[in-house]
Amino acid sequence: MMYTTQMNAAKNRIVTKEMIAVATKENIAVEVLLEKIACGEIIIPANKMHHSLDPQGIGTGLKTKINVNLGVSKDCQDYTVEMKKAQLAIDYNCAAIMDLSNTGKTNTFREALIASSPTMIGTVPIYDAIGYLGKDLKEIDARDFLEVIEAHAKAGVDFMTIHAGLNKRMVELIKREKRLTNIVSRGGSLIFAWMEMTGKENPFYEYYDEVLEIFAHYDVTMSLGDALRPGSIDDSTDGMQIGELIELGNLTKRAWEKDVQVMVEGPGHMAMDEIAANIKLQKRLCHNAPFYVLGPIVTDIAPGYDHITSAIGGAIAAMHGADFLCYVTPAEHLRLPDIDDVKEGIVASKIAAHAADIAKGIPGARDIDHLMSDARRQVDFEKMFTYAIDPHKAKTYYDSRTVSEEHTCTMCGNMCAMRTTNKILEGKDISFREDKTNA
Amino acid sequence: MMYTTQMNAAKNRIVTKEMIAVATKENIAVEVLLEKIACGEIIIPANKMHHSLDPQGIGTGLKTKINVNLGVSKDCQDYTVEMKKAQLAIDYNCAAIMDLSNTGKTNTFREALIASSPTMIGTVPIYDAIGYLGKDLKEIDARDFLEVIEAHAKAGVDFMTIHAGLNKRMVELIKREKRLTNIVSRGGSLIFAWMEMTGKENPFYEYYDEVLEIFAHYDVTMSLGDALRPGSIDDSTDGMQIGELIELGNLTKRAWEKDVQVMVEGPGHMAMDEIAANIKLQKRLCHNAPFYVLGPIVTDIAPGYDHITSAIGGAIAAMHGADFLCYVTPAEHLRLPDIDDVKEGIVASKIAAHAADIAKGIPGARDIDHLMSDARRQVDFEKMFTYAIDPHKAKTYYDSRTVSEEHTCTMCGNMCAMRTTNKILEGKDISFREDKTNA
Numbered sequence: 001m002m003y004t005t006q007m008n009a010a011k012n013r014i015v016t017k018e019m020i021a022v023a024t025k026e027n028i029a030v031e032v033l034l035e036k037i038a039c040g041e042i043i044i045p046a047n048k049m050h051h052s053l054d055p056q057g058i059g060t061g062l063k064t065k066i067n068v069n070l071g072v073s074k075d076c077q078d079y080t081v082e083m084k085k086a087q088l089a090i091d092y093n094c095a096a097i098m099d100l101s102n103t104g105k106t107n108t109f110r111e112a113l114i115a116s117s118p119t120m121i122g123t124v125p126i127y128d129a130i131g132y133l134g135k136d137l138k139e140i141d142a143r144d145f146l147e148v149i150e151a152h153a154k155a156g157v158d159f160m161t162i163h164a165g166l167n168k169r170m171v172e173l174i175k176r177e178k179r180l181t182n183i184v185s186r187g188g189s190l191i192f193a194w195m196e197m198t199g200k201e202n203p204f205y206e207y208y209d210e211v212l213e214i215f216a217h218y219d220v221t222m223s224l225g226d227a228l229r230p231g232s233i234d235d236s237t238d239g240m241q242i243g244e245l246i247e248l249g250n251l252t253k254r255a256w257e258k259d260v261q262v263m264v265e266g267p268g269h270m271a272m273d274e275i276a277a278n279i280k281l282q283k284r285l286c287h288n289a290p291f292y293v294l295g296p297i298v299t300d301i302a303p304g305y306d307h308i309t310s311a312i313g314g315a316i317a318a319m320h321g322a323d324f325l326c327y328v329t330p331a332e333h334l335r336l337p338d339i340d341d342v343k344e345g346i347v348a349s350k351i352a353a354h355a356a357d358i359a360k361g362i363p364g365a366r367d368i369d370h371l372m373s374d375a376r377r378q379v380d381f382e383k384m385f386t387y388a389i390d391p392h393k394a395k396t397y398y399d400s401r402t403v404s405e406e407h408t409c410t411m412c413g414n415m416c417a418m419r420t421t422n423k424i425l426e427g428k429d430i431s432f433r434e435d436k437t438n439a
Numbered sequence: 440m441m442y443t444t445q446m447n448a449a450k451n452r453i454v455t456k457e458m459i460a461v462a463t464k465e466n467i468a469v470e471v472l473l474e475k476i477a478c479g480e481i482i483i484p485a486n487k488m489h490h491s492l493d494p495q496g497i498g499t500g501l502k503t504k505i506n507v508n509l510g511v512s513k514d515c516q517d518y519t520v521e522m523k524k525a526q527l528a529i530d531y532n533c534a535a536i537m538d539l540s541n542t543g544k545t546n547t548f549r550e551a552l553i554a555s556s557p558t559m560i561g562t563v564p565i566y567d568a569i570g571y572l573g574k575d576l577k578e579i580d581a582r583d584f585l586e587v588i589e590a591h592a593k594a595g596v597d598f599m600t601i602h603a604g605l606n607k608r609m610v611e612l613i614k615r616e617k618r619l620t621n622i623v624s625r626g627g628s629l630i631f632a633w634m635e636m637t638g639k640e641n642p643f644y645e646y647y648d649e650v651l652e653i654f655a656h657y658d659v660t661m662s663l664g665d666a667l668r669p670g671s672i673d674d675s676t677d678g679m680q681i682g683e684l685i686e687l688g689n690l691t692k693r694a695w696e697k698d699v700q701v702m703v704e705g706p707g708h709m710a711m712d713e714i715a716a717n718i719k720l721q722k723r724l725c726h727n728a729p730f731y732v733l734g735p736i737v738t739d740i741a742p743g744y745d746h747i748t749s750a751i752g753g754a755i756a757a758m759h760g761a762d763f764l765c766y767v768t769p770a771e772h773l774r775l776p777d778i779d780d781v782k783e784g785i786v787a788s789k790i791a792a793h794a795a796d797i798a799k800g801i802p803g804a805r806d807i808d809h810l811m812s813d814a815r816r817q818v819d820f821e822k823m824f825t826y827a828i829d830p831h832k833a834k835t836y837y838d839s840r841t842v843s844e845e846h847t848c849t850m851c852g853n854m855c856a857m858r859t860t861n862k863i864l865e866g867k868d869i870s871f872r873e874d875k876t877n878a
Binding site: 073074075076102103127130136137138180181182183184185186188189190192193196197231232233234235269271272273298299300301302303304305307308309311312315316319330331332333334335336337347348351352354355356358359360361366368369370372373374376377384387388389390393394397398400401402403404409410411412413414415416417418420421422423424425429430431432433 | 512513514515541542566569575576577619620621622623624625627628629631632635636670671672673674708710711712737738739740741742743744746747748750751754755758769770771772773774775776786787790791793794795797798799800805807808809811812813815816823826827828829832833836837839840841842843848849850851852853854855856857859860861862863864868869870871872
């Protein structure tokens with residue numbers, strides 16, 4: 001190979017097979033894509049060891065992508081269910097799966113997942129550190145963390161969340177600024193705990209260059225974690241969140257100097273009126289690196305429905321330029337999601353991404369809406385199901401009640417506006433007497 | 440009584456008991472409310488014959504309200520289920536219920552609904568005309584329609600949708616402009632059919648003054664129907680939609696001259712990037728009359744999930760100034776909703792309204808979010824359920840899996856970020872070895 005990473009190739013004007021695949025999928029010129037990869041505005045997370053990968057691009061001008069979180073936790077350790085979630089994500093053409101397993105030795109599952117998945121895979125190595133190393137948090141040495149990262153990289157993980165922005169400067173802010181919900185990032189809380197218990201600097205910050213070397217070697221994409229993301233609408237856009245974003249902007253530049261691809265993670269919980277400004281701020285402070293948002297959830301009071309609160313926030317974020325949406329399921333804040341939750345989360349997130357692609361004018365995004373609405377005008381339900389984001393649910397709903405007349409549904413029956421208007425525009429009369437029409 | 444309608448009272452600086460009730464609920468000065476009712480920016484739909492009504496205000500500066508549609512159709516005529524839906528709407532504190540029954544003689548149901556409902560009731564008289572009059576559409580005389588309106592008014596209906604904007608000028612536009620999904624308003628399609636079959640002017644337009652007289656007598660609020668609302672994202676903000684809006688602006692002024700309260704109905708299907716402009720346009724063209732949006736649905740391709748597509752659109756619309764959201768259920772475009780669909784629709788719509796109230800700075804809107812997030816920081820699940828928009832679902836989700844440690848959930852287990860951060864901030868160490876903490 002004549003290059004290390006996709007970014008390195010782009011800087012050297014080498015067109016990779018991954019770039020060709022992405023350019024074809026997105027229907028854009030490969031030269032345009034190459035320019036944007038070279039300057040960091042687009043990434044193709046594609047670990048050289050992930051042989052089953054069907055590469056996807058994330059960034060400016062491309063379709064909004066979505067990520068599906070899964071993985072076992074201490075009280076839910078059924079790997080079979082987690083693998084089913086992965087299959088669902090693949091079936092729904094999600095761009096990414098993050099394995100967030102945070103208990104025990106998760107290597108076997110992760111390796112099986114990578115081997116079978118055409119979808120890019122992300123991890124958060126610190127979740128796995130305690131289990132992987134067999135050490136308690138406090139006993140882990142800074143260099144131990146690098147060992148975990150190297151193991152994930154070697155296994156073929158395409159992107160990793162690294163909370164390198166939570167350095168001592170930020171810890172000072174945490175103690176000075178105060179906020180309602182402190183740290184709600186799992187990785188961020190572990191690093192904060194480690195720093196406080198050991199008195200040392202954030203190991204991912206201190207050894208950032210070493211992390212970058214590993215990333216560059218395998219072409220792992222850096223996903224800069226937002227350890228200080230707001231966990232309530234009270235905390236959004238505060239000094240801690242924005243302070244960390246400034247750090248992430250600097251870390252973005254340092255990664256690019258080593259040709260490591262980067263995306264930046266973002267909020268979180270946030271009132272709707274702050275979202276546009278946050279996207280502008282991230283794009284400016286992080287030099288147009290792709291923005292990966294976790295929500296944002298636009299009100300705190302809807303546990304059980306956070307797929308909806310985040311669909312609202314995610315759609316607005318993506319319309320204003322966020323590139324990558326992390327799905328949220330109805331189980332958020334309550335339990336590890338089951339397979340139905342995962343499906344609900346995927347669909348809600350796909351709706352948000354697609355609605356945003358329409359709003360931001362991604363070429364071709366409206367085509368399927370046009371086909372759907374054309375089928376609606378024809379009152380052709382079978383055709384509508386074909387274009388539905390979830391054909392099975394649409395058909396099940398329709399079929400659940402019996403209609404007395406073809407080309408109607410039980411909502412309006414023979415008073416269907418489409419049917420009435422079609423008949424009149426065809427020059428026919430319409431009658432509702434004894435439910436017979438003059439058609 | 441010294442006044443005819445709430446608007447008439449406001450213009451004469453008479454404070455009604457309904458104004459006092461609304462001012463108290465919204466925590467605003469009654470003088471401010473009175474001013475805004477007088478100029479049409481706020482309405483209190485309160486038919487003098489609706490004796491069980493607990494009045495609500497809709498308009499500038501007030502909390503965003505939601506409406507629940509229900510009613511029987513030809514293929515689903517179970518009044519017991521429809522009454523259960525009404526009870527659900529009341530239990531969830533929805534501001535309004537529209538009875539859209541469109542088949543047979545619906546008087547008994549409507550009267551029972553009004554008698555038992557503290558929630559304002561709306562109807563669309565033309566849906567009921569064929570059944571009420573026992574005539575086929577074509578045979579109905581313009582004055583017959585007034586008879587139906589009078590019957591609804593006398594029964595205590597608080598607001599009625601009147602599609603008076605679809606006049607002959609608009610029919611010319613329909614034929615000239617063309618669009619993908621023509622007329623998707625049920626009432627609009629019936630009027631269009633009637634006009635085309637009889638060759639006459641829209642009866643609600645031609646006899647608008649007579650309609651206003653009835654409305655003024657009972658204090659029925661005029662809900663100006665958008666017969667030409669877009670039924671696909673292809674059709675939004677087109678000549679027909681905006682042309683009709685200009686008519687509705689004129690009809691608004693004519694109603695105000697007779698002291699009839701008015702709101703204006705709006706889209707429909709619409710890409711996210713058009714919503715803000717549409718609100719601005721409606722407010723300008725309709726002289727700041729309250730805006731009642733039906734969605735908007737931000738993509739056409741999600742049948743089965745249109746509670747989500749409309750939660751996205753509704754939240755954005757309300758953030759930009761829409762005052763009243765018509766809920767949409769997962770059954771939209773597919774079937775008459777069942778009770779579960781209604782619940783899903785109500786919750787999604789409440790989320791949209793609440794998120795918008797936070798974003799537009801309605802005083803006090805954030806208070807409950809603060810309480811929820813405070814409970815989250817304390818990892819106090821029982822307290823969280825209290826503040827949840829749907830406590831039952833939240834608790835059911837949480838209880839569905841067993842946690843091995845108190846104050847955690849199965850998502851993160853003992854790696855809960857809140858728990859870790861709390862311990863460290865309290866100056867304690869944290870350990871994950873053998874799952875024991877040093878607390």
